[in-house]
Amino acid sequence: MKGDRKKELIRAYKEKKPSPGVYALRCATTGEVWVAPSRNLDAQQNGIWFTLRMGTHPNKALQSVWNAQGEASFAYEIVERIEDEDLTGYLLDSILKERLQHWRATLGAGLAVG
Numbered sequence: 001m002k003g004d005r006k007k008e009l010i011r012a013y014k015e016k017k018p019s020p021g022v023y024a025l026r027c028a029t030t031g032e033v034w035v036a037p038s039r040n041l042d043a044q045q046n047g048i049w050f051t052l053r054m055g056t057h058p059n060k061a062l063q064s065v066w067n068a069q070g071e072a073s074f075a076y077e078i079v080e081r082i083e084d085e086d087l088t089g090y091l092l093d094s095i096l097k098e099r100l101q102h103w104r105a106t107l108g109a110g111l112a113v114g
Contacts, residue, residue: 017085018039018040018041018042018043019040019041019042019081019082020037020038020039020040020041020081020082020092020096021037021038021041021078021079021080021081021082021096021099022035022036022037022038022078022079022080022096022099022100022103023035023036023038023041023044023045023076023077023078023079023112024076024077024079024103024107024109024112025048025062025074025075025076025077025112026074026075026077027065027066027069027073027074028073028074028075029069029073030065030069030073032065032110033107033108033109033110034059034062034109034110034111034112035079035100035103035104035107035109035110035111035112036100036111036112036113037096037097037099037100038096039092039096041078041081044076045076048076048112049071049076052066052071052074053071055067058113059110059111059112059113061110062110062112079103079107080099080103082095082096082099
């Protein structure tokens with residue numbers, strides 16, 4: 001039975017569709033916020049935390065605050081999911097770009113990448 005359950009879980013994972021949208025990184029200590037779009041919000045945090053822990057995140061200002069304040073000061077938040085599964089790549093990129101600008105203005109946030 002264990003093997004069947006494992007195969008079922010692997011199949012379900014492979015069939016899961018990515019969830020695009022916009023996420024925010026917040027530093028509770030400084031109050032700073034960074035936002036970025038993602039084609040897969042559910043998997044995004046692992047990659048970000050990995051690069052920050054390794055000290056290799058492309059946003060040097062974000063990396064500097066992470067180094068100074070520590071991981072415990074940071075939170076990953078999904079601020080908006082794009083629910084339309086029928087969007088083409090171009091349309092999805094366009095919507096993500098527009099929503100990124102909206103959230104940057106709304107939250108007074110910097111870019112989490114670059």
